[in-house]
Amino acid sequence: MPAPTLTTARLVLRQLREDDAAALFPVLSDPEVMTWWSSGPHTSPAETEDYVKGNASEGEGYLCWAITAGDDTALGWVILIDGKPDVKEIGYILHRDHWGRGIVREAAARVIEHGFADLKLRRIFADTDPENTGSIGLLERLGFQREGHLRGEWETHIGVRDSLIYGLLRDEWMEKRK
Template sequence: MPAPTLTTARLVLRQLRADDAAALFPVLSDPEVMTWWSSGPHQSLAETANYVKGNAAEDEGYLCWAITDAGDDTALGWVILIDGKLDVKEIGYILRRDCWGSGLAREAVARVIDYGFGDLRLRRIFADTDPENSGSIALLERLGFQYEGRLRGEWETHIGVRDSLIYGLLRDEWTMETMP
């Protein structure tokens, strides 16, 4: 099933589409944005097109939303919910660097969390982040996620073997009132 369209005061979150590749190439080819990603910066639009096509696929065990401004359909990044155990999903996100610090990631991720706990009736959402990704850690903590543990040597990435920090949030811990 496609990801349902979700809205916030400033954003429209819609199903990621294969034709978002051109807009997302600057995101996925940016070395700073991709530092903590599981793969390195993309070298070509074709690489991004293939990657976006995979994330845009429906019925693959995840829901993936393009983050767009309310007045512009251009993808600025995405938020994804990945199937885990029954009533549990992992959340992931990426955002164009020139949008960092604007609160857009927080707004988009919070809206997807609200959908997950409200509409999907999930009991738990978790995130996996690199121990040195201070921006992602700060975002998760602002949204109420709790540090749950460290997985040593969890990922082999373009910058070497990396540990993962696991953050979790339970449905009864979440309220949209924590949002700005």
Template sequence: MNSLVLRSARFTLRPMVRADAAALLPAFADPAVMQWWSRGPFVSEQELAEWLVPDSGWDEGRSWAVVEHAEGAAIGRMAVIDRGDGISELACLTVPEWQGRGLARETLAVLIRHLFDNEDCRRIYADVDIDNAASNRLFESLGFAREGVLREAMTTHIGRRDSVIWGLLDSDPRQ
């Protein structure tokens, strides 16, 4: 179980709990927000809560709710998926009211620093839909290298999609 709490200048990343589904549902149910995800929008708070914090636990990863200061409603979700051999995949979602205000960049930077400095992670990557301009800019701004495009890598709720793979090594210059 994830018990790690991380802090940036403006935000706290705390372990995700089922109750966070209430604050995050408007974003996870919004077709525009979920456009580039591997699945379509969620239809209920219960469905989202079970996906965010499954009863059986989440063996391959951890997720955090992003909140202002140390408490308050969730305004984002950050996730790390352990791929083995010191490799982790990142995923994130920011509620629309906070998009474009630096939340994802600030909190991912803290999470990346923690993974490299404290968890012996040697490689971090993100798999981003080729047309998700905001996320592609985000990972580039964090110092990730665009490693390639996987053509028709995934079939999603909007059809077959190409993925951009962004990678960052522990030996790369830090942001």
């Protein structure tokens, strides 16, 4: 099932497509954007094509929305990854030229709303690097609470890294919206 189109005041979130690869190569090849990603910067458009194709696939245990604003060009994405029943993990990435404008917050909030209101999830969580202050700040502004610190959790292009786990419950989200 494709991700349903979601809208906000400034954004249209639509199913990620294979043809988004060209627009996303500058994102996924940017060393600064990819610092905290589980894999290093992409070195070729073909690598990005394969990666986007995997994330654009339907029926693979996740929903992935391209973040667009004003036109149909993908600026990044928000993804919900299957976990336990009624639980999903959220992830996001955005072109560095659009950082600091509240775009990921707006997009993630809309996906969270969809997750709790339409998918009837009970919990959404995120896994982030302890040094990724931008992501930590975003999660906390969205109402996520730090739930755990996993030592030596990931082997990445910058070495073995710890993870911070943040969680948000449906009741907390609904209360925050009041």
